[in-house]
Structures are given as structure tokens and as C-alpha cells.
Ligand SMILES: Nc1ncnc2c1ncn2[C@@H]1O[C@H](COP(=O)(O)OP(=O)(O)OP(=O)(O)O)[C@@H](O)[C@H]1O
């Protein structure tokens with residue numbers, strides 16, 4: 001079990017008039033190689049939760065275990081290496097003069113030979129779908145999507161076992177979104193990295209996640225496979241979320257045309273296409 005969270009609570013500005021309980025008794029387990037989606041309305045505590053995963057925020061109450069080991073002040077440095085956290089808008093944290101230096105920053109203290117260092121940097125860059133020709137460029141010469149990917153490469157270069165991406169596709173155009181989410185999936189599929197993706201998009205979560213965590217007001221509202229979670233459309237609406245668009249359409253068709261026996265467990269455009277083809281084929285053979 002690479003990550004286990006036990007009775008975790010967090011309050012910002014405790015003891016002041018601005019006190020805010022951002023996390024309230026969170027319990028969850030994330031398995032090796034899982035692709036986990038975290039979703040919930042603005043301010044429900046998603047970023048606060050994921051910042052505990054690598055010890056950036058210290059638990060006020062509760063425990064965090066990585067690979068079965070309790071995180072504490074003496075092992076936090078080691079633990080932090082296992083969990084790579086990419087913030088919302090990570091490109092704002094790029095500060096070195098070249099792409100190469102920015103990506104290499106996180107492995108400076110590993111005392112690698114120049115060749116080893118170069119290989120690690122270019123490997124991380126390639127994993128984000130970029131090529132070595134940009135390594136000598138200034139970050140100011142890159143597009144928004146490229147900057148974002150360089151920032152993510154700066155985390156991947158440290159070879160984390162778990163990669164946490166907080167809204168990695170926010171503010172990008174549809175092509176940029178697809179690219180970022182595509183390589184996150186590839187990292188999991190080809191490199192076995194456990195990926196935790198915070199997203200506002202039900203569509204993205206439906207397409208990618210094995211497990212969905214729905215948060216509401218600092219608590220976990222639901223955990224389950226996308227199919228299990230998206231069946232609770234009514235409750236999701238109550239807490240300010242919606243089911244993926246395809247689910248709404250297929251649920252509606254199911255209501256209007258019950259005799260069609262349409263499969264309403266459809267969440268993505270691909271699944272919708274398959275289901276429509278299945279119904280059309282059924283029509284032909286009857
Ligand atoms: N540094 C802080 N100081 C005080 N309150 C904070 C701080 N950071 C977050 N909060 C509050 O804690 C709650 C949870 O915030 P958090 O950023 O974790 O939510 P979120 O689910 O990530 O929201 P979003 O979807 O907008 O990114 C919110 O009410 C927020 O205003």
C-alpha cells in the first residue's frame with residue numbers, strides 16, 4: 001500500500017477569527033500503480049489534502065503512511081522523494097535561466113556525473129512529450145503548455161513512486177489538456193507510477209481514473225470506481241458536481257426509452273460510441 005491516510009484533519013489559522021477546518025477526519029488508501037482522481041467543488045480541501053501526501057503540510061491530527069512507514073519529522077526527507085507533488089500552475093515556480101537547469105534543480109544534491117544528470121533530465125523531458133532541442137532555451141521562450149510540462153518534468157526527474165498532479169490541465173486549450181493527461185496516463189501504464197490527479201473535470205476523471213475520491217467540505221463524500229461514483233448523480237448534483245455529460249445523456253435516453261435497454265454506465269465519448277454501435281448492430285440482427 002504506497003499511501004495510507006488515517007484520521008487526517010487540518011485547520012487553517014487556528015484560534016483566529018479566520019479559522020477554517022479544511023480537512024475533517026480523512027481516511028483513505030491508495031494502491032500501487034493506481035490512477036486516482038480527486039474531485040470536489042472549489043474550496044472543498046483538495047489541494048490541502050494532496051499537500052499532506054508529501055509532507056508539505058504537517059498533519060494537525062492523524063497519520064500518513066508511505067509504503068507502510070509512518071511519516072514523521074525524522075524520515076520526512078526520504079518520504080518526500082517518494083511522492084512528487086506538482087502544484088496548481090507549476091510554471092510560476094520555474095526560475096532558472098534555462099530549461100535544463102530548471103529540470104535538473106531537483107537532482108542537484110544526488111551528485112550525479114554530468115552524463116548521468118543529462119540522461120535523467122532528458123528522460124524526464126521525453127516522458128512529458130518534449131524533446132532535447134528545448135533544453136538550452138530560456139523558459140520565457142516556451143509556450144504555456146511547454147512551460148507546464150517542463151515544470152512537471154522537474155518533478156518526474158526525481159523518480160517519484162507517486163506523482164500527484166493538482167489541476168495539471170487548468171487553463172490549457174483542449175490540445176494542451178489532452179497532451180498533459182495523456183502523458184500522465186502513460187506514466188502510470190508504462191512506468192507503473194501511481195498517479196493522483198486533482199481535477200474539476202468529470203470527463204477527465206471518467207476517462208482516466210481507476211478510483212475516484214469525491215470531496216465535500218473537507219470530508220470524503222464517496223470513494224469508488226468511476227461507475228460506482230457516477231451512479232450517484234443526484235447526490236453529486238447536491239454537492240455542486242455533475243456527472244460526465246455522456247452519463248446525463250444516456251441516463252435521459254434510458255428514462256425516455258426504457259424498452260431500448262440502453263447501458264447507462266457510459267461515461268466517455270468512446271464508451272458512448274461503443275454502446276450506440278452495439279444498439280445499432282442489435283437492431284440489424286433482430
Ligand atoms: N493558506 C491558507 N490559509 C487559510 N485558509 C486557506 C489556506 N489555503 C486554503 N484555505 C482554505 O481552506 C479551504 C480548502 O482550500 P483548498 O485550497 O484545499 O481547496 P481546493 O479544493 O483545492 O479548492 P480549488 O478547487 O479552488 O483549488 C478553503 O476554504 C480555502 O479558502
Ligand SMILES: [Mg+2]
Nearest residue numbers: 046047048088
Ligand atoms: Mg486547489
